[in-house]
Amino acid sequence: MTLVLTARPDTPVDATSTPVGDDQWQRVVAAITRRDFLVGAGALTVAGLLAACGDGSGQAAGTPAAGGETMPFEHDGYRTDLPLHPERVVVLEARAGLEFALLAGLPIVATEWSDESHLMAHLPAGVERLGGSNIEPNAESILSHSPDMLVVGAGWWNYYQENELLAEGIAPVLVVGDDDPDWKASLRRQLAAFGREQQAIEAIDAYDATVADVSAEIAPLVTGRKVVIAGADEEGFWIQEPDSFCSGIARDVGMDLVLPAAGQSNGSVQRFSFENLDLFHDADLVVLQNPDDPAASNPAWLAVPAVQAGRVAELRYDRNFGLALTAQVFAEDLREAARLL
Numbered sequence: 335m336t337l338v339l340t341a342r343p344d345t346p347v348d349a350t351s352t353p354v355g356d357d358q359w360q361r362v363v364a365a366i367t368r369r370d371f372l373v374g375a376g377a378l379t380v381a382g383l384l385a386a387c388g389d390g391s392g393q394a395a396g397t398p399a400a401g402g403e404t405m406p407f408e409h410d411g412y413r414t415d416l417p418l419h420p421e422r423v424v425v426l427e428a429r430a431g432l433e434f435a436l437l438a439g440l441p442i443v444a445t446e447w448s449d450e451s452h453l454m455a456h457l458p459a460g461v462e463r464l465g466g467s468n469i470e471p472n473a474e475s476i477l478s479h480s481p482d483m484l485v486v487g488a489g490w491w492n493y494y495q496e497n498e499l500l501a502e503g504i505a506p507v508l509v510v511g512d513d514d515p516d517w518k519a520s521l522r523r524q525l526a527a528f529g530r531e532q533q534a535i536e537a538i539d540a541y542d543a544t545v546a547d548v549s550a551e552i553a554p555l556v557t558g559r560k561v562v563i564a565g566a567d568e569e570g571f572w573i574q575e576p577d578s579f580c581s582g583i584a585r586d587v588g589m590d591l592v593l594p595a596a597g598q599s600n601g602s603v604q605r606f607s608f609e610n611l612d613l614f615h616d617a618d619l620v621v622l623q624n625p626d627d628p629a630a631s632n633p634a635w636l637a638v639p640a641v642q643a644g645r646v647a648e649l650r651y652d653r654n655f656g657l658a659l660t661a662q663v664f665a666e667d668l669r670e671a672a673r674l675l
Contacts, residue, residue, distance in 0.1 A: 444463070512655065545587055549586075562592040578602060586665070611638060
């Protein structure tokens, strides 16, 4: 997984949210008073505030596991007991964490928001917008929803831990694996561990049905043509590896991909300077992340035959990795992209 950090503006806490009890806030204030939680010019760290609310066990202070039943959970040294039947789930980022929560049918009360994400259309009515951003969770907003479980993708969890932006004490945290090239196996495994095998079957069946439909339609268009899954930024261009999320879906719908040479990448993509775009000349169709980046106006890029022919489709940020819902919508995107051929 390539982790791209995209900030969202802070949003106010909805006045209708379930309030945090006065006694819990008193514990927060008391903890702040007796500890140093200062960063820079006196800002309170989110990690310090969240840690002040719990007892360090991964279970929020005073918040019993919903339904009583729990399951042990471990991720990269973090251990907790997750409620098997949570009642108030808060999702901290609108990528893998939100997608898993939706596929699992978890009772989401609030989530980090991304207006550009296709996942927003799947949210049940009444889900509230979490204050803060995915780069820095807002402790006050999280607490206001009285969660009995938090959900976050592994990439963001690692970022929060490395930067001390999120402690575990507010509620048990379900960390969703989001970097397995075999997303189907990952989804089955993770949903099964949470007692939701049937949801995995239904989600993958829906994806397979979409793939079959897209493949049948675009076969006459893509047969004998080459497609490259790529991206652009100020340093130049990149091509995704053959085992990437997007490459796998492109192959599923019958596309023949232009791929970087083995052993010449950083593990997820291979980069190309403006002086080294020969491989792109082999492509009849380019599916490009960041097509409006200034790099796309470089003369070397404009000389690529597929670019000159207008056969460049956008790879949207919210499609570049995910689970079944994202895979399904990206397959539909590839249907539209193939129509450029």
